[in-house]
Amino acid sequence: MSIFFIFSILNMFFSYAKFEIMLNNKYVLESISSSARISILNLKNTVRLYFMIFLLNIRVIFTLLIFLIFPILIALSAIYITSQIFLFIAIAILVILFIILIIILSYLA
Numbered sequence: 001m002s003i004f005f006i007f008s009i010l011n012m013f014f015s016y017a018k019f020e021i022m023l024n025n026k027y028v029l030e031s032i033s034s035s036a037r038i039s040i041l042n043l044k045n046t047v048r049l050y051f052m053i054f055l056l057n058i059r060v061i062f063t064l065l066i067f068l069i070f071p072i073l074i075a076l077s078a079i080y081i082t083s084q085i086f087l088f089i090a091i092a093i094l095v096i097l098f099i100i101l102i103i104i105l106s107y108l109a
Contacts, residue, residue: 012046013035014035014036015035015050016038016039017031017032017034017035
């Protein structure tokens with residue numbers, strides 16, 4: 001848990017590095033130090049940004065679960081209903097076959 005916290009803090013410090021590299025044409029170490037400075041000076045905005053990203057990730061996971069669970073539930077309910085229908089049909093066919101065989105046996109006896 002503490003390793004996750006440490007790497008989350010480091011990730012927050014490096015969050016603006018890619019923008020520094022692309023927009024200001026800085027080198028890697030220079031952009032990392034500039035990114036750490038920007039994130040420390042704008043800590044409120046950085047935390048708010050990471051919180052919003054966390055909420056978006058939760059929304060994506062929730063959407064993924066919805067798109068996985070509902071088709072599975074629909075398929076399972078269809079399987080259950082058809083298995084009940086096929087069970088009813090199989091029992092009906094066996095009863096009819098049994099009655100036909102009883103009639104044939106009574107005729108032969």
